[in-house]
Amino acid sequence: xxxxxxxxxxxxxxxxxxxxxxxxxxxxxxxxxxxxxxxxxxxxxxxxxxxxxxxxxxxxxxxxxxxxxxxxxxxxxxxxxxxxxxxxxxxxxxxxxxxxxxxxxxxxxxxxxxxxxxx
Amino acid sequence: xxxxxxxxxxxxxxxxxxxxxxxxxxxxxxxxxxxxxxxxxxxxxxxxxxxxxxxxxxxxxxxxxxxxxxxxxxxxxxxxxxxxxxxxxxxxxxxxxxxxxxxxxxxxxxxxxxxxxxxxxxxxxxxxxxxxxxxxxxxxxxxxxxxxxxxxxxxxxxxxxxxxxxxxxxxxxxxxxxxxxxxxxxxxxxxxxxxxxxxxxxxxxxxxxxxxxxxxxxxxxxxxxxxxxxxxxxxxxxxxxxxxxxxxxxxxxxxxxxxxxxxxxxxxxxxxxxxxxxxxxxxxxxxxxxxxxxxxxxxxxxxxxxxxxxxxxxxxxxxxxxxxxxxxxxxxxxxxxxxxxxxxxxxxxxxxxxxxxxxxxxxxxxxxxxxxxxxxxxxxxxxxxxxxxxxxxxxxxxxxxxxxxxxxxxxxxxxxxxxxxxxxxxxxxxxxx
Numbered sequence: 001x002x003x004x005x006x007x008x009x010x011x012x013x014x015x016x017x018x019x020x021x022x023x024x025x026x027x028x029x030x031x032x033x034x035x036x037x038x039x040x041x042x043x044x045x046x047x048x049x050x051x052x053x054x055x056x057x058x059x060x061x062x063x064x065x066x067x068x069x070x071x072x073x074x075x076x077x078x079x080x081x082x083x084x085x086x087x088x089x090x091x092x093x094x095x096x097x098x099x100x101x102x103x104x105x106x107x108x109x110x111x112x113x114x115x116x117x118x119x
Numbered sequence: 120x121x122x123x124x125x126x127x128x129x130x131x132x133x134x135x136x137x138x139x140x141x142x143x144x145x146x147x148x149x150x151x152x153x154x155x156x157x158x159x160x161x162x163x164x165x166x167x168x169x170x171x172x173x174x175x176x177x178x179x180x181x182x183x184x185x186x187x188x189x190x191x192x193x194x195x196x197x198x199x200x201x202x203x204x205x206x207x208x209x210x211x212x213x214x215x216x217x218x219x220x221x222x223x224x225x226x227x228x229x230x231x232x233x234x235x236x237x238x239x240x241x242x243x244x245x246x247x248x249x250x251x252x253x254x255x256x257x258x259x260x261x262x263x264x265x266x267x268x269x270x271x272x273x274x275x276x277x278x279x280x281x282x283x284x285x286x287x288x289x290x291x292x293x294x295x296x297x298x299x300x301x302x303x304x305x306x307x308x309x310x311x312x313x314x315x316x317x318x319x320x321x322x323x324x325x326x327x328x329x330x331x332x333x334x335x336x337x338x339x340x341x342x343x344x345x346x347x348x349x350x351x352x353x354x355x356x357x358x359x360x361x362x363x364x365x366x367x368x369x370x371x372x373x374x375x376x377x378x379x380x381x382x383x384x385x386x387x388x389x390x391x392x393x394x395x396x397x398x399x400x401x402x403x404x405x406x407x408x409x410x411x412x413x414x415x416x417x418x419x420x421x422x423x424x425x426x427x428x429x430x431x432x433x434x435x436x437x438x439x440x441x442x443x444x445x446x447x448x449x450x451x452x453x454x455x456x457x458x459x460x461x462x463x464x465x466x467x468x469x470x471x472x473x474x475x476x477x478x479x480x481x482x483x484x485x486x487x488x489x490x491x492x493x494x495x496x497x498x499x500x501x502x503x504x505x506x507x508x509x510x511x512x513x514x515x516x517x518x519x520x521x522x523x524x525x526x527x528x529x530x531x532x533x534x535x536x537x538x539x540x541x542x543x544x545x546x547x548x549x550x551x552x
Contacts (some may be wrong), residue, residue: 001156001171002150002151002152002156002168002171002172002175002177003150003151003152004148004149004150004151005148005149005438005439005548006439006548007439007440007441015453033172034424035424036296051372059422060419061418061419061421061422063411063414063415063418065135065546066414066418066546066547067541068302087546087547088138088153088546089153090135090136090137090138090153090154091136091138091546094136
């Protein structure tokens with residue numbers, strides 16, 4: 001189905017992030033001390049979920065194309081997890097492929113061989 | 120960026136990697152269609168995609184309308200009028216004296232002209248508050264030159280503003296100051312804290328960039344001093360400190376890097392990027408490059424817990440709200456920020472202090488509020504605007520731009536900027552923004 005652009009109203013200059021709430025994720029009601037609150041939320045979530053620590057996981061924000069890519073070490077298997085959201089299937093796939101290619105390139109630079117995947 | 124094709128003679132069709140976005144340039148509705156739907160749309164109608172699009176209001180039928188006329192109709196329908204209702208804020212130009220000599224400043228500094236007097240400041244503030252009797256807020260911004268050179272006037276004006284707010288029933292006075300940060304006495308800092316100021320520091324970037332255009336009068340860079348003073352401001356309780364960044368030849372190509380430095384090294388979380396002003400009769404930067412750079416810089420700021428605002432936001436706001444965003448220098452409630460100048464004069468445009476058509480005395484403005492129409496934007500003034508996808512985001516040059524470029528025809532780089540911002544925004548409906 002064709003997708004109409006999501007609506008977002010009241011781009012208040014100090015509350016821009018709050019007004020993005022219809023777009024993705026869960027947002028806090030105010031910006032003050034948000035990073036400290038994020039830490040508290042994550043710690044509380046750890047109490048309520050089975051979780052594994054992904055040390056050195058990174059989120060990459062890019063513009064070509066626009067989107068977010070999360071790159072994280074696989075905690076149990078010898079690989080690197082790549083998750084991408086580019087707002088559309090093609091863009092997400094592009095971001096995913098570009099990030100995987102970058103991981104491969106880095107592995108090559110570091111002399112780490114890639115495992116052939118099953119056909 | 121390629122000019123998008125038209126669909127059914129009324130929608131712009133942006134294409135990328137087999138996907139497409141359709142945009143109604145007047146209503147500002149936009150719709151994403153994936154690669155399968157793009158193929159389906161090429162089939163004999165009515166296909167499932169045709170029907171789905173019709174359900175979203177995208178149809179091939181309807182009368183062919185002149186898009187400029189259609190935009191004017193839509194503005195009327197939404198109650199959006201280019202004529203300001205009143206002046207709700209004053210940029211108070213206390214002095215043209217400045218301790219720096221920035222090459223691109225739109226103000227003629229250190230000319231030897233007299234500073235504002237206490238009487239002139241009193242008259243200007245009295246005008247502002249009487250015009251806003253009973254309103255929620257007025258804004259007062261100290262400006263120069265370097266306004267802190269006349270801290271005595273800032274202090275006098277702040278006290279007077281409190282008295283006038285009580286007298287005229289104005290609930291809040293929003294105070295800001297635009298400073299280069301090169302001089303900050305303890306006395307000034309204490310005052311800014313006491314009045315909960317918003318402080319805008321004019322910085323272009325790291326020392327190598329900043330010193331390209333921003334030097335002290337003696338020719339030395341001021342970066343160390345600015346860095347120390349910014350740290351004092353950031354550490355002070357109750358201040359809102361941000362950065363005013365001007366795109367220049369020195370930082371274009373490095374805007375994202377510049378913003379990372381501002382957020383990470385200076386510790387400023389709020390960055391406002393000034394819109395290019397064609398002071399030399401034309402834009403000095405490439406519009407398409409600037410749009411792309413602003414976008415990258417905004418994401419660089421967001422990724423560090425900072426925020427970056429610029430005229431790029433207009434495209435996102437317009438598409439997200441389906442409302443035209445084409446009026447410059449005016450607040451959402453149709454009130455205007457004007458400039459109070461020495462000599463009891465007001466410029467209706469707060470970034471142009473010399474254009475005769477903007478200049479009036481306080482008495483003239485009291486006697487004829489209709490003079491505010493002198494700064495009202497002439498929407499889509501040239502026929503080419505009707506063929507532009509950014510019609511309802513740009514709306515053509517402002518009165519100031521018309522005065523500076525010498526006519527109705529917009530600077531080509533301005534057109535490139537707005538069409539590029541729109542193309543960026545149509546493709547970015549992600550949660551990042």
